[in-house]
Amino acid sequence: MSGDSVEPLVTAVQPLGTGTIIGLEIHCQLNTRSKLFCGCSTDYRDDPPNTHVCPICLGLPGALPRVNRAVIEYALRVAKALHCEVPLESEFARKNYFYPDLNKAFQITQYDRPLAVRGTLLIEGDNGEKEVGITRVHVEEDPGRLVHKGGTDRPKYSLVDYNRAGIPLIEIVTDPDLRSPKEARRFLHKIRATLEYLGVFDSEKEGSLRVDANVSIQGGERVEVKNITSYKGVEKALTFEVTRQRGVIRRGQRVTRETRHFVEARGVTTSSRSKEEEQDYRYFPEPDLRPMRVRDWSDAIVLPELPDARRTRFITQYGCSPEHARTLTGELRIAEFFEQVADPGAPATATWVADTLIGELNYREMSVSSVPSSYFRELMQALSKGEVTDHCAVEVLRSLLDQLHAKGTCESPLACVARLGLGKAGEEIAATVAAEVICENERAVADYHSGKNEAFNFLIGQVMRKTKGRADPAALNRALKEALDMRGE
Amino acid sequence: MGTPTLHFSPKDRYNAFLTTVEDAPYCEGPLSGRGVAVKDNISTAGIETTCGSLILKGYTPPYDAHVVDLLIRAGAAIVGKTNMDEFGMGSTTEQSAFGPTLNPRDPKRVPGGSSGGSAAAVAAGMVDFALGSDTGGSIRCPASYCGIVGLKPTYGRVSRYGLVAYSNSLEQIGPMARTVTDLSNLMVVISGYDPRDSTTCERPYRHKPHPSVKGSKVGIPEEFFGEGVDPRVASVVWDAISVLEEEGAEVITCSMPSMTYALAAYYVICTSEASSNLARFDGVRYGPPVETHLPWHEAYSERRRIGFGPEVRRRVMLGTFALSSGYYGKYYAKAQVARQMVSADFSRIFNEVDLIAGPTMPSTAFPLGEKTDPLAMYLTDILTVPANLAGVPAISVPCGEVEGMPVGLQIMGRPFEDEYVIDAAFTYEQGVAT
Amino acid sequence: MVNEREVEHIAHLADIGIEKGELEEFTSQFNAILDYFEVLDRIKTADREDPTLYNVFREDEVTPSLPQEAVLENTSQKEEGFFRAPRVM
Numbered sequence A: 001m002s003g004d005s006v007e008p009l010v011t012a013v014q015p016l017g018t019g020t021i022i023g024l025e026i027h028c029q030l031n032t033r034s035k036l037f038c039g040c041s042t043d044y045r046d047d048p049p050n051t052h053v054c055p056i057c058l059g060l061p062g063a064l065p066r067v068n069r070a071v072i073e074y075a076l077r078v079a080k081a082l083h084c085e086v087p088l089e090s091e092f093a094r095k096n097y098f099y100p101d102l103n104k105a106f107q108i109t110q111y112d113r114p115l116a117v118r119g120t121l122l123i124e125g126d127n128g129e130k131e132v133g134i135t136r137v138h139v140e141e142d143p144g145r146l147v148h149k150g151g152t153d154r155p156k157y158s159l160v161d162y163n164r165a166g167i168p169l170i171e172i173v174t175d176p177d178l179r180s181p182k183e184a185r186r187f188l189h190k191i192r193a194t195l196e197y198l199g200v201f202d203s204e205k206e207g208s209l210r211v212d213a214n215v216s217i218q219g220g221e222r223v224e225v226k227n228i229t230s231y232k233g234v235e236k237a238l239t240f241e242v243t244r245q246r247g248v249i250r251r252g253q254r255v256t257r258e259t260r261h262f263v264e265a266r267g268v269t270t271s272s273r274s275k276e277e278e279q280d281y282r283y284f285p286e287p288d289l290r291p292m293r294v295r296d297w298s299d300a301i302v303l304p305e306l307p308d309a310r311r312t313r314f315i316t317q318y319g320c321s322p323e324h325a326r327t328l329t330g331e332l333r334i335a336e337f338f339e340q341v342a343d344p345g346a347p348a349t350a351t352w353v354a355d356t357l358i359g360e361l362n363y364r365e366m367s368v369s370s371v372p373s374s375y376f377r378e379l380m381q382a383l384s385k386g387e388v389t390d391h392c393a394v395e396v397l398r399s400l401l402d403q404l405h406a407k408g409t410c411e412s413p414l415a416c417v418a419r420l421g422l423g424k425a426g427e428e429i430a431a432t433v434a435a436e437v438i439c440e441n442e443r444a445v446a447d448y449h450s451g452k453n454e455a456f457n458f459l460i461g462q463v464m465r466k467t468k469g470r471a472d473p474a475a476l477n478r479a480l481k482e483a484l485d486m487r488g489e
Numbered sequence B: 001m002g003t004p005t006l007h008f009s010p011k012d013r014y015n016a017f018l019t020t021v022e023d024a025p026y027c028e029g030p031l032s033g034r035g036v037a038v039k040d041n042i043s044t045a046g047i048e049t050t051c052g053s054l055i056l057k058g059y060t061p062p063y064d065a066h067v068v069d070l071l072i073r074a075g076a077a078i079v080g081k082t083n084m085d086e087f088g089m090g091s092t093t094e095q096s097a098f099g100p101t102l103n104p105r106d107p108k109r110v111p112g113g114s115s116g117g118s119a120a121a122v123a124a125g126m127v128d129f130a131l132g133s134d135t136g137g138s139i140r141c142p143a144s145y146c147g148i149v150g151l152k153p154t155y156g157r158v159s160r161y162g163l164v165a166y167s168n169s170l171e172q173i174g175p176m177a178r179t180v181t182d183l184s185n186l187m188v189v190i191s192g193y194d195p196r197d198s199t200t201c202e203r204p205y206r207h208k209p210h211p212s213v214k215g216s217k218v219g220i221p222e223e224f225f226g227e228g229v230d231p232r233v234a235s236v237v238w239d240a241i242s243v244l245e246e247e248g249a250e251v252i253t254c255s256m257p258s259m260t261y262a263l264a265a266y267y268v269i270c271t272s273e274a275s276s277n278l279a280r281f282d283g284v285r286y287g288p289p290v291e292t293h294l295p296w297h298e299a300y301s302e303r304r305r306i307g308f309g310p311e312v313r314r315r316v317m318l319g320t321f322a323l324s325s326g327y328y329g330k331y332y333a334k335a336q337v338a339r340q341m342v343s344a345d346f347s348r349i350f351n352e353v354d355l356i357a358g359p360t361m362p363s364t365a366f367p368l369g370e371k372t373d374p375l376a377m378y379l380t381d382i383l384t385v386p387a388n389l390a391g392v393p394a395i396s397v398p399c400g401e402v403e404g405m406p407v408g409l410q411i412m413g414r415p416f417e418d419e420y421v422i423d424a425a426f427t428y429e430q431g432v433a434t
Numbered sequence C: 001m002v003n004e005r006e007v008e009h010i011a012h013l014a015d016i017g018i019e020k021g022e023l024e025e026f027t028s029q030f031n032a033i034l035d036y037f038e039v040l041d042r043i044k045t046a047d048r049e050d051p052t053l054y055n056v057f058r059e060d061e062v063t064p065s066l067p068q069e070a071v072l073e074n075t076s077q078k079e080e081g082f083f084r085a086p087r088v089m
C-alpha cells in the first residue's frame, strides 16, 4: 500500500529502547467495601451472576448515584503518594457510549475536571533512577462483564453479569515518559506496590488491573494498545508492539494512528476494526452529582511508609543488599512476610526470601500469603543451627510449597525433615556408610592405597550417593579418610 | 384484620390513567385513605411504569420512588399511574404512546403536558390530588390548561429518586390539586431531604397556607406579556394581578433580558441530558426485549427506533448533536452560560421584589392535533422554562377564562421560598372566592 | 445547518434507527430548531459560577442487593442468572 510513501527506509536495527515513547493508562479496582455509587458489596468474585446488583448499579430508570466517600479518600491517598496537585474543584462526568456491558449506556467517570493532576513516581529506569510524570488521577465505575456464547469465532449472543458494574476504579494516566517495555513493566510494579502499601488495592484479585498503553516509535504515529490485563502482559504486549512498529517502518510503510487489542494468549496485538477513531463520547458533567472540593482532605492525609522508604529501612535494619531490599519491598505481601521471618542473627534469610522463596512461588504461581511465616522461620532456624544443609532446606521448602499448593496446608518443616530423612547425617552415619562403601569397592580401595588419588574421589562419590546429599560433605570426607586409613594400617 | 383498601374504578373518559389500582391499599397517616394519582414516570414497586412509552411497556420497577414511599407512609392510596407525553417530552400529552389525554374542560382540546393525565384526573374530580413532574413547565402547563393548581418546587426540595430522568438538572416532582390547601398538604408529605438524591437539600416544607401578600412586592417582567402571548390571556392575568394588589401587594414592572436566550438554552440542556438518560433503553434489562441474534449495534438501533416515538427520537438526536464533538462549545457550553444569565436575572429582580408574576402559558388549551410543528410547540414553553433554568419555585393557579377555557396565573419566588409562593396563590384563590 | 447524511450520522451515534423515508422531514425540522438555537451564538463564554452545594457523599457501608429474581424480573431473555444481550463479536 505504500507505493507513494515518502518515509525513509530505516535499515539499521535499533535496540528496543531507542526512540520508543510509551505512556500508560492504568485502571485498578479500589478495595472499598461497597461500590462507587451504591451500597452493593464489592466482594462478588465467587458469587453467582447478578447477585450484587441493585436499582442503582443495574441502571434502572429513576435510580440515582451516590458517591462513596471512601473511594474519594482512597484516590486522594494515591494522588498524594504520587505527589499530585489536587485542584480546588473536581467533578464527575458522563462518558456516553453503547455496549451491552454498560448498564446505563454511559460510564460515570471524570473528564476535564479530574480529582488530581501533575504528579510523579520514581522508578528504576533503563539508565538508573528516573521520575515518571503522572498526568492525572481520577475515579470511575467499572462496567459489567460479558460472556460470549455460541463458539469462539462467531458467538451468537452475549451474556451479561452486572456484579462488577459500579466497582470503583482508579485511573492513573502517565506522561509519555517511559522509554522501553521494561520501564513500563517496572513502572507498573511500582504503582502496584505503592497502591498496596496505601491499603487501597489488592493485586491478587482476578481482573483487578487493566492497562491501556500508548506506544510510538521514532517516525511513526501513536498506537493505543488496549486490553492488557496482567503485569507480565504489559512487557509482552509492548515488546510485540514496538517490534511490530519497527518492522512496519523497516518495510518503508507508515505506522498509522490506530487502536489495537492485546491478545494475551497469543502474545500479539491485533488491529481492532471497531470504529474507535469515530468514537464520540459526548462527555458532560454528571447532573445527578454535586462537584467535589476535597483539597483540604488531601492535605490532612498522613501517608504510611511507602516502598522507597521501606527499602532504605531494610538495608539499614536487616543489612539487606540493595538488590534484595528492592525485591523484598516490591510487593507488600513479600515485604510483610520478610519482616515476620527476618532475624538479624540469620542474615541469609533475605537471600532465602528474595531469591529462593520468590522463585519457587513464581514457579507454582502461588502467593506468599499462602506460606505460614512461622514454618518458614522454623526452617531458617534449622538451617542456621546446622540441622539441615542448604540443599535439604530447598527440598523441604519445595515439599511444603507443593503441599500448600495442593491442599492449602502443610506439615511443619521439622516433620518434613524427619519424614524424608533429610536431617543432616551425623558422624555415626557417615562412618557406617564409609565402611559400607569400602566393603563394596575393594578395587578402588586398593587403588587408593597404592597412591591413586582419583580413587578417593570415586569413593566419596559413592558415599554421597548413598547419603543422597543429606550429609555434611566435610563430615563425610573426614569419615571416609579415617576408615580408609584404618584399613591401610 | 386485613389492610384497608380504597376502591377505585373511575369512568376514565379522558384517558387520564394508563394504569389504575382497583383496590388500593393504604395505612394510617395524615392522608389516610385518600387517593393519589401518580404520573407514570415515577417508579412504583410492582405497578407498571411506562413513562408513556412503548419501550417501557410491561416494566414493573422493583422499588418505589422516594415520593411514593413518603405518600404510602402518610396513608395515601396510590390509585393509578397517569398518562403523559412520552418521557415528559411534550406540552400536550399527545406524545403518549398510549393515546392522548383529553381536556376535561373541553375534550376536543389538549390538557397540556407533559403531566396531562395527572391534571385531567384532578380536574375531572377522579382524585383530589396527583403528582406530576416539571422539567420545563410540565406541571404548570396542564394545570393552567385544565384549571387546577400545580407547583414546581424549588430544585432540591423534593427527591428525584425514582423519577425516570428526562433532564436531571431541570426537573422536579411536584403536587397538583384543585385547591391550594390540598396542594400544600401534598407538598408537606413529599418534600424533604433524601440521602439517595445528592441534589436534595435539608429544607422540608412544613407549612399551612395563609393569605398574606400585604406589603409584599410583586414584579411583573415585561417579557411575560410580550409578543406571542394571547392578549385575552394577558388581560385575564392582569386582572388577577390586580386582585393581589387589592390584597395589599405592591406591583412593580421589571425586565428579564435573559428571556431572549432562555428557551434555546432550555432545549439544548434538556435534549442533551435526555440523549444520555434515554440511552439505557436498549431492551436488555427491561422493556420489550431486544433481538439478541443481531450484532448489538444493529439490534439496539432497531429496538430504539421501534420503541421511541418521533418526538423522543427527535430530542434524543438533537441532544446527541448538541453534545457531539465540535458542537459542545457552540450549544451545551453556551446554554450553561445562558442558564447562569437567567439565574442572575432572577437574583437581581428578587433583590427588589418578593415574587414574580405573569401568565403560565401564552394561550389557553388548543384543539387536539392543531400544533404539529415541533418548534412551534417548543415556543409555548417560553414562560415556564425560566423557573426550571433558575431552579426557583413556581406555581400556576387558575385565574379566569378565555372563551370558557381556563387561564393560569404563574407566581414565582426566591429559591426555597415555596411557602411564600403558595401563600400568594392562596391569597389569590381566597381573594377571588370572597 | 445539517444535511441528511449528518442526521444519519447523529442517529448512528444515538443508536436510534432512522428510515430513509423519515430523513427529509427530520432534517428540515432539525434545521428549523438549530436555526432557533443560533441565538446562543450571541452569548460570550463566562466563568462557571460557584456551586451552592458540593461534597455530597455517603459512607462506605454495604447495603443489601436485590435478589437475583428481582434483578432479572423484567426481562424474558435470561440464562443461568445472566441477561442475554446481542452479540458483540
Ligand SMILES: [Zn+2]
Residues within 6 Å of the ligand: A035, A038, A039, A040, A052, A053, A054, A055, A056, A057, A058, A166, C065
Ligand atoms: Zn448496587
